[in-house]
Amino acid sequence: MKKVYAIQTLAFEDLGSFAATLMELGYEIHYLQLxxxxxxxxxxxxxxVILLGGPISVYDQVNxxxxxxxxxxxxxxxxxxxxxxxxxxxxxxxxxALGAKVYAGxxxxxxxxxxxINNQGFNxxxxxxxxxxxxxxxxxxxxxxxxxxxxxxSIYYPNQAFAVGLNILALQFHVELxxxxxxxxxxxxxxxxxxxxxxxxxxxxxxxxxxxxxxxQAQRLLRDWIGNLIPVPTQRIE
Numbered sequence: 001m002k003k004v005y006a007i008q009t010l011a012f013e014d015l016g017s018f019a020a021t022l023m024e025l026g027y028e029i030h031y032l033q034l035x036x037x038x039x040x041x042x043x044x045x046x047x048x049v050i051l052l053g054g055p056i057s058v059y060d061q062v063n064x065x066x067x068x069x070x071x072x073x074x075x076x077x078x079x080x081x082x083x084x085x086x087x088x089x090x091x092x093x094x095x096x097a098l099g100a101k102v103y104a105g106x107x108x109x110x111x112x113x114x115x116x117i118n119n120q121g122f123n124x125x126x127x128x129x130x131x132x133x134x135x136x137x138x139x140x141x142x143x144x145x146x147x148x149x150x151x152x153x154s155i156y157y158p159n160q161a162f163a164v165g166l167n168i169l170a171l172q173f174h175v176e177l178x179x180x181x182x183x184x185x186x187x188x189x190x191x192x193x194x195x196x197x198x199x200x201x202x203x204x205x206x207x208x209x210x211x212x213x214x215x216x217q218a219q220r221l222l223r224d225w226i227g228n229l230i231p232v233p234t235q236r237i238e
Contacts, residue, residue: 001028005042007070009034009054009089012188016178017215018050021222035066043073046232048083051090053174055192057140058092058102071097083167083229088138091161091170098145098164105141108196109156112136112206115173121151124163125224128217133210135174137189139196142172166228175218179211 004027006015015022015029022029027048032039034054042049061068074097077084086094092102112133117126129152141157144150148170151161160172177185186193186200193200 002026003028003030003045003047005045005047005049006031007034007039007042007049007051007090008032009052009056010188012181012184013053014181015050015052016176016181017218018176018222019178021219022226025223025226034070035064039070040073043070043077046082048085048226048229049077051084051086051093052176053088053090053137055189056089057104058089058096067093078164078168080232081165081167081230082232084169085225086170087176088172088174091172092140092142094168094170095142095145095162098147100143100145100148102140102142105139105157107156108139108192108198109136109154110138110193110196110198111203112210113154115152115154115160117152118150120149120163121161124151125169125221125228126151126161128220128224129175132213132217133206134214135177135207135210136172137174137185138172166225166230167232169225175214175221177207177211177214179207179215182207182211 004022006029008031019029032042056064074093078097096102112135114131114133115129117130142159144159144162148162148164150159151163153160163169
């Protein structure tokens with residue numbers, strides 16, 4: 001059976017609506033926890049890897065020393081052009097592994113809004129997100145790696161997505177949210193929402209308003225990315 005590895009930093013930030021699509025496509029899903037599980041076998045495999053979101057920072061490697069190990073393993077993986085998708089924190093990990101700067105942004109971007117997709121974005125799986133509100137939930141941002149193409153921005157941050165070829169895709173925002181799990185996010189991120197003065201009632205209402213359309217388009221985005229992956233040799237990378 002085909003496999004996909006999903007690397008988490010929070011248990012409730014999982015593959016969300018992506019999980020059903022991956023299973024329909026014949027993939028067996030394997031979750032791994034950053035800081036708990038050994039990630040190297042997954043990162044050295046030729047199976048797709050999806051790096052999910054979380055509340056830590058890429059640059060906080062003193063408190064979370066295993067972040068540097070993840071970035072080093074990602075560097076080898078990305079050099080080999082192995083299929084890798086990063087979401088939010090996962091996108092920041094990819095940016096750092098490709099040599100770009102990841103740093104604290106000027107504002108917490110938490111809530112729903114539409115992207116500004118450029119021409120290169122419309123030639124990528126992001127075309128399915130045209131005029132669709134996505135969920136932003138981050139305070140850090142990144143520069144676009146030299147080897148990558150910028151695909152989209154937002155009203156607060158110009159760098160919201162980038163790609164390297166067809167196999168490597170990084171999304172600063174969330175497309176994978178399953179509406180059935182929104183309360184887990186609102187509870188689990190209570191302190192962040194409170195400190196950022198985010199209105200939880202409005203965030204819940206907007207999630208119900210925009211979530212279904214996003215889920216539908218997210219399935220198309222994922223199918224497009226998976227369907228256009230360039231095959232790689234079956235042996236593991238060193």
